[in-house]
Amino acid sequence: MTPRHQRDLTRRTMMFALGGAAVSIPAAAAVAPYALADQPGLQNTAAAGPLPVTVVNSSGSFDNASVHLYVVGNVDGRQVRLTPEGTVVPVAASDNGADGFTDYAIPLVGSGETKLSLPYMSGRIYVSLGQKLKFKAVTDGNGAAALQYPAGWVASDPNYGVLHDCAEFTYNAAGMFCNTTMVDMFSVPLAIRLTGEKDQTTGTLRPGGRAAAFAAVKQVAEFAPLVVDDTRIIAPGHGLDAGLFAQDYFAPYIDEVWSTYTGKDLTVTTNAGTFTGRVRGDQFTFSGPASVSFAKPTTRDVLFCDGNLAAPNDGTTGPVAAVLGAGFNRSTLLSVPAQPATDPAAFYQGALTNHYAKAIHAATEDGKAYGFAFDDVADFASYIQDPTPKSFTLTLTPL
Template structure:
């Protein structure tokens, strides 16, 4: 799991100022059922990976954790730890041990995934690399953390979009929370939308030799792969930074502290400085590159403090093309998002094809609660549904 999403829990706790306190002890093993409504005849292979007691490892269907061992340089093939998934119309229940952090549930169709080990840990699939052996395998993953604070489970498009799936959690009260479900024909609509957008957007869609559209890469990885322009956001970012030479940008990043505000202004050298209400400078940001924006890192790196809270807000506003136009951030009206020619069309198109409008189109899509995530502090079960495509 990426560091940005691994830090989601800590960042959210800082931003919201909350601590989850379940009414009763969470189950030591949480049932997670995978239901296959994909409509495909391919064999499904499942993998449960994560960090337990500080060690990277894998979990079997019964919920037993085994740390990775061995490894070489160059990387050597990892043991086959796949779990047979359900056939079309069927379900398979796995068990997730409590205190498994940074978890991923991989699902692949037709072929098993290839993992590798180094002395330092696991090499996970990276199909944006043309030499990765998983490049033409149809697969995706959900991400989760399960501990005494409950279960956090999300679908994610931060790296790529491939296999449509919804995520659910059932509370001890019986309440079911669900997100991540595509509209009818949503997968094709996303691929077609990118193709029809023009420019480099269509190049993000990877089609394997048999004609199957396997995935769409996120623009950050498109830049790293050399298939998407590295200056895409530059003119918009320059304009936004220039706007705040003469106009105040007010950032109110803490939902539970509306009185805690930071005022941004761009100086003569092009650096945007933020001061608190007492006038003390707390953060400064040079104009970020397109890669920084798509990755929400680099000059927009977001530690878990006031600097990070401002960086997260800036990154979300740039993706949604509201910075420079709406001068109090974050904005939370989705009708105001993605309305300009230079915007994150990848995230825009994915959000537009979700039943509830929620997705993880970029790392800080949770700013304003637009992420495809379910959480319950006292869960009794979880579910991932592979939806039709």
């Protein structure tokens, strides 16, 4: 699979961050480039009709009656949700009940596997355990209906106390493109399987992986406040915004990168070619297929892969920004002067690194996870795709 940092960066656009979605999610979430959208090079393939979906509850802690499923997203710029019958229905403010929230939950069957049918759409599959999620339908600035999505990293969010998580997908005529995500938080372990041209699975945790991830994050003093009881681990970017994580955590590493590459070159190879960069003044300037440059990022820029590390969809600056973002989070920019680093043994070494992403990757069977927005660089994200999908399975694995 081609690493996503070498693909069209329109895929980094949040799948439902359009119209009302921009106001329906906290600002910090709206900038997270989850990137599931159009797929270049696959326009001549054709996925055939609704996709069979199977939901398997192997949580071991909650029976099917205690698991609530939601499929929400967008079609042609309009926010929608999936009904239990497999119909896509537009979101409407009138869907709010007496408590002010919608009830879009799709119940699982009494026991065994639940079968659904997924039409073309992009979005998220949420699961909540024990309690239903509170989605609120609102009207955006353009007068269109939009949903306020759960923000489990925000203490004031009505879903903060609910055990929940999600997977992301885009299903269209070009195929099925899907991933599990820990970009915002990690709570419920989910595995996805996609069959079609190939039979692929990702997201599966090692036995005891969830507990091991929680314990590993707790052991690092700077990251320990991100662990919320046994409910979730908040990603450090959101932790920073909430005052739970130091705003200057990566500053010493960033300064050392800037100092080191004042005197020698850093190379970054993308589909566009190889870029060679040095720090000149306050800019990290690269030459090669195009001239691109970056001002010194902040810790927040590194964690969100945004700000001075934002990745525009231009085929040059964007891919270089993605590689730099991954290098900062994985702490490989000093040890590997030819990026992207591809040996996972070199990732997350030393005390100053993204210990959250490190713990999440260590917990998975295939070593892949979405611990930060550019975790797809060198193909280390829990992402799979197929141009002719036959079935998709979402499994809640043991907590």
